[in-house]
Amino acid sequence: NPLFIYGGVGLGKTHLMQAVGHYIHATRPNLRIQNITTEAFVSDVVTSTKENRLFDFSNQFRNTDLLMVDDIQYLENKERTQDIFFQAFNHLHEAQKQIIVTCDRLPKDIPTLTERLKSRLGNGLITDINPPDFETRLAILQKKLEDDKFHLSESVLDYIASTIKTNIRDLEGALNRIEFQASYNGEEITIEFVQKIIHDIAPAQPAGPASPDAIISAVSRHYNIPVEDIKGRCRKKEIVRARHVSMFLIREMTGMTFALVGGLFGKDHSSVITSCDKIEMELERDASLRRDLDSIRARVLQS
Structure with a gap:
């Protein structure tokens, strides 16, 4: 508790969460269940603040046995709403009430989510829904x-x-x-x-080889890391990961030699080989990385 379900668009996160709600309602009809989208939660906070009834709004969650919140990523950049959600979350968690949350990414990957909320959301059971094979x-x-x-x-x-x-x-x-x-x-x-x-929903086929710049730019947007950092010498874990992903995808999508790829990052060919091998091995066991690469490839093909 909480149960945190994450995955890409259209994979069934909301469907699964609502199925849990229906099952609990059918088997334990005495329990009070609230199902709300994060967008509706944010909108209600804004309206309640304008109408000076924020206390009443917050109180409505205190008597809930099961709170289901869809698309929690929309709390990004909304500090006031995050505070109110955190208070409601804490009250329910301390009262041993169940919370289920869906998101399109891991809590740690939502950049402007407060650290205490990331910690709370990451403290329960995190489960991902992968694209179907x-x-x-x-x-x-x-x-x-x-x-x-x-x-x-x-x-x-x-x-x-x-x-x-x-x-x-x-x-x-x-x-x-x-x-x-x-x-x-x-x-x-x-x-x-x-x-x-x-033809319009099938994956687009590139007219020619993807450019290294387009690939690095897509990696930059996906991980929210500046291009200069990816091509630079910073050794922070998340930046190194983005750099390795860039090298791997440039090799895969352009066919450039290891030496040429290395030249883009100020590295020799052996460093690029090591980086690509590392990503290759991680792909075998890391579903989240596989989704990242699929998403980045799609960005490149659409650009």
């Missing part, structure tokens, strides 16, 4: 087709599952679009037909 994507498509009483060939299903890798929302959206267009036009559903229908 190929087999899971295929199973989701098959289940939806079964529910919709619709048929697609195995090759078309494989193509969709191997093309839409982002999240479940995009996967189901693609299938809805294909079903509609096929029913409306009466066309045979081939891979070529599907390519036309989902």
